[in-house]
Amino acid sequence: MPRYHFHIQENGCLIKDEEGQEFLDREAVRKEAVETGASIARDAFMSGSASLVIVDVQREDRTCLKVSISLSVEE
Amino acid sequence: MISDPTSHALIRRLQTTSAIDEKDISAIRSLPIEVKTYGPGQHVVRDGERPTACCLLAEGFCIRSKTTWEGRRQILSIHIPGEIPDLQSLYLHVMDHDLVTLTESKLGFIPHAALKDMVRQQPNLAGVLWRDTLIDAAMFREWIVNVGQRPAASRLAHIVVELRERLKVVGRGAGAHVDMPLTQEQIGEAMGITPIHANRIIKQLREDGVLEFHRGHVTVLDERKLEELAHFDDRYLHLTPSR
Numbered sequence: 001m002p003r004y005h006f007h008i009q010e011n012g013c014l015i016k017d018e019e020g021q022e023f024l025d026r027e028a029v030r031k032e033a034v035e036t037g038a039s040i041a042r043d044a045f046m047s048g049s050a051s052l053v054i055v056d057v058q059r060e061d062r063t064c065l066k067v068s069i070s071l072s073v074e075e
Numbered sequence: 076m077i078s079d080p081t082s083h084a085l086i087r088r089l090q091t092t093s094a095i096d097e098k099d100i101s102a103i104r105s106l107p108i109e110v111k112t113y114g115p116g117q118h119v120v121r122d123g124e125r126p127t128a129c130c131l132l133a134e135g136f137c138i139r140s141k142t143t144w145e146g147r148r149q150i151l152s153i154h155i156p157g158e159i160p161d162l163q164s165l166y167l168h169v170m171d172h173d174l175v176t177l178t179e180s181k182l183g184f185i186p187h188a189a190l191k192d193m194v195r196q197q198p199n200l201a202g203v204l205w206r207d208t209l210i211d212a213a214m215f216r217e218w219i220v221n222v223g224q225r226p227a228a229s230r231l232a233h234i235v236v237e238l239r240e241r242l243k244v245v246g247r248g249a250g251a252h253v254d255m256p257l258t259q260e261q262i263g264e265a266m267g268i269t270p271i272h273a274n275r276i277i278k279q280l281r282e283d284g285v286l287e288f289h290r291g292h293v294t295v296l297d298e299r300k301l302e303e304l305a306h307f308d309d310r311y312l313h314l315t316p317s318r
Contacts, residue, residue: 008271008275015278017271017274019274032269036269039268039269040271040275043226043227043272046226047226
């Protein structure tokens, strides 16, 4: 099974995923990336530490999927 | 007596949380306990099974968990030596969750019939075990608040502090190290987040100088920061006997 690395960017600050994980198929990768992004975004948005969260999923050092979640509040 | 080291942590814990006397202690010591050793990640009891004995954790760490039909596992509680994680099976005959080892563990199996005999002969112990299951429920309430309401970093900090306080009761908490043999994935399963989110929280706690996670244990880097993050109040652990 191929190994995927989920690198996280919060307002440009990068958190690398050195370990990586294996997934059965692309759909499982997509689901995990969206859930991870949404879950981190919730924390970051609520605490005000970031307004943009990107999950950069890489396979063999190349991006194969990217999830971007941004916060915009209009008053 | 063979069962002595097995029941040692249990007796120590019950002495802290409940009022037990010499007669109670000797009744616990004379329970017929069959000790078995399990490797890490092994099911002790499975969801749906009908156990005929309760197991007392003598050495090691276990978790209780439930898995959804989609295959997602939620860790419900972490168990340490001196606890009887499936005491409920004494009266609830079909297991409604799994009990799984985290590390190599020594478990003492006490037949339900022997426990029932013991509480008939020592009614005080019936009260003590009842109280124990009530404290178990209080811990679940706190776990729900933790998973449902606290931000992820506070959630993890709270789990670490609770574990440390419970380990202290059985004489296993010393200094800045807290035994916590959970992998990144298992930390995620306990907190209801993905392993990558757990990884991010672990890194954040290290960068903020609060906690450092190692394989098998956690080091407290700054006690004050940890307290500020966890907002831990041990009232729900009911560590003093109520008479």
